[in-house]
Amino acid sequence: MATSQSTTSARTGNPSRRRPTRPRTEEEFLARHEAKALQEVLQASSHLGTELLEATDLRAKVRRHPLLAVLLGSAGGFLVGKAALGVLRHWPELLKLPGVQRYVALGLERMR
Numbered sequence: 882m883a884t885s886q887s888t889t890s891a892r893t894g895n896p897s898r899r900r901p902t903r904p905r906t907e908e909e910f911l912a913r914h915e916a917k918a919l920q921e922v923l924q925a926s927s928h929l930g931t932e933l934l935e936a937t938d939l940r941a942k943v944r945r946h947p948l949l950a951v952l953l954g955s956a957g958g959f960l961v962g963k964a965a966l967g968v969l970r971h972w973p974e975l976l977k978l979p980g981v982q983r984y985v986a987l988g989l990e991r992m993r
Contacts, residue, residue, distance in 0.1 A: 901913075939953070
């Protein structure tokens with residue numbers, strides 16, 4: 882009996898190594914491709930977050946190129962300064978808005 886079992890398992894092979902059977906109908910063919918596409922989309926979206934973090938992480942790039950930190954800092958300072966000057970330029974008009982007046986008054990009271 883032991884030889885018949887080993888012969889049977891040798892003929893059928895490992896179930897995980899069997900080739901998938903060919904689809905019999907068009908619906909089965911499309912269902913397989915849909916399942917495979919969905920699996921690939923889910924796999925790609927799971928890797929997207931880590932790849933995005935790696936791409937935007939500047940620490941390794943700054944270690945290799947220290948001047949990059951200087952350039953990024955000066956560009957950021959320039960943009961923040963430009964935005965602050967734009968706000969200050971329109972400060973009198975902004976103070977006339979009722980909501981802004983209330984918040985400025987609250988801020989001045991808290992400073993006292």
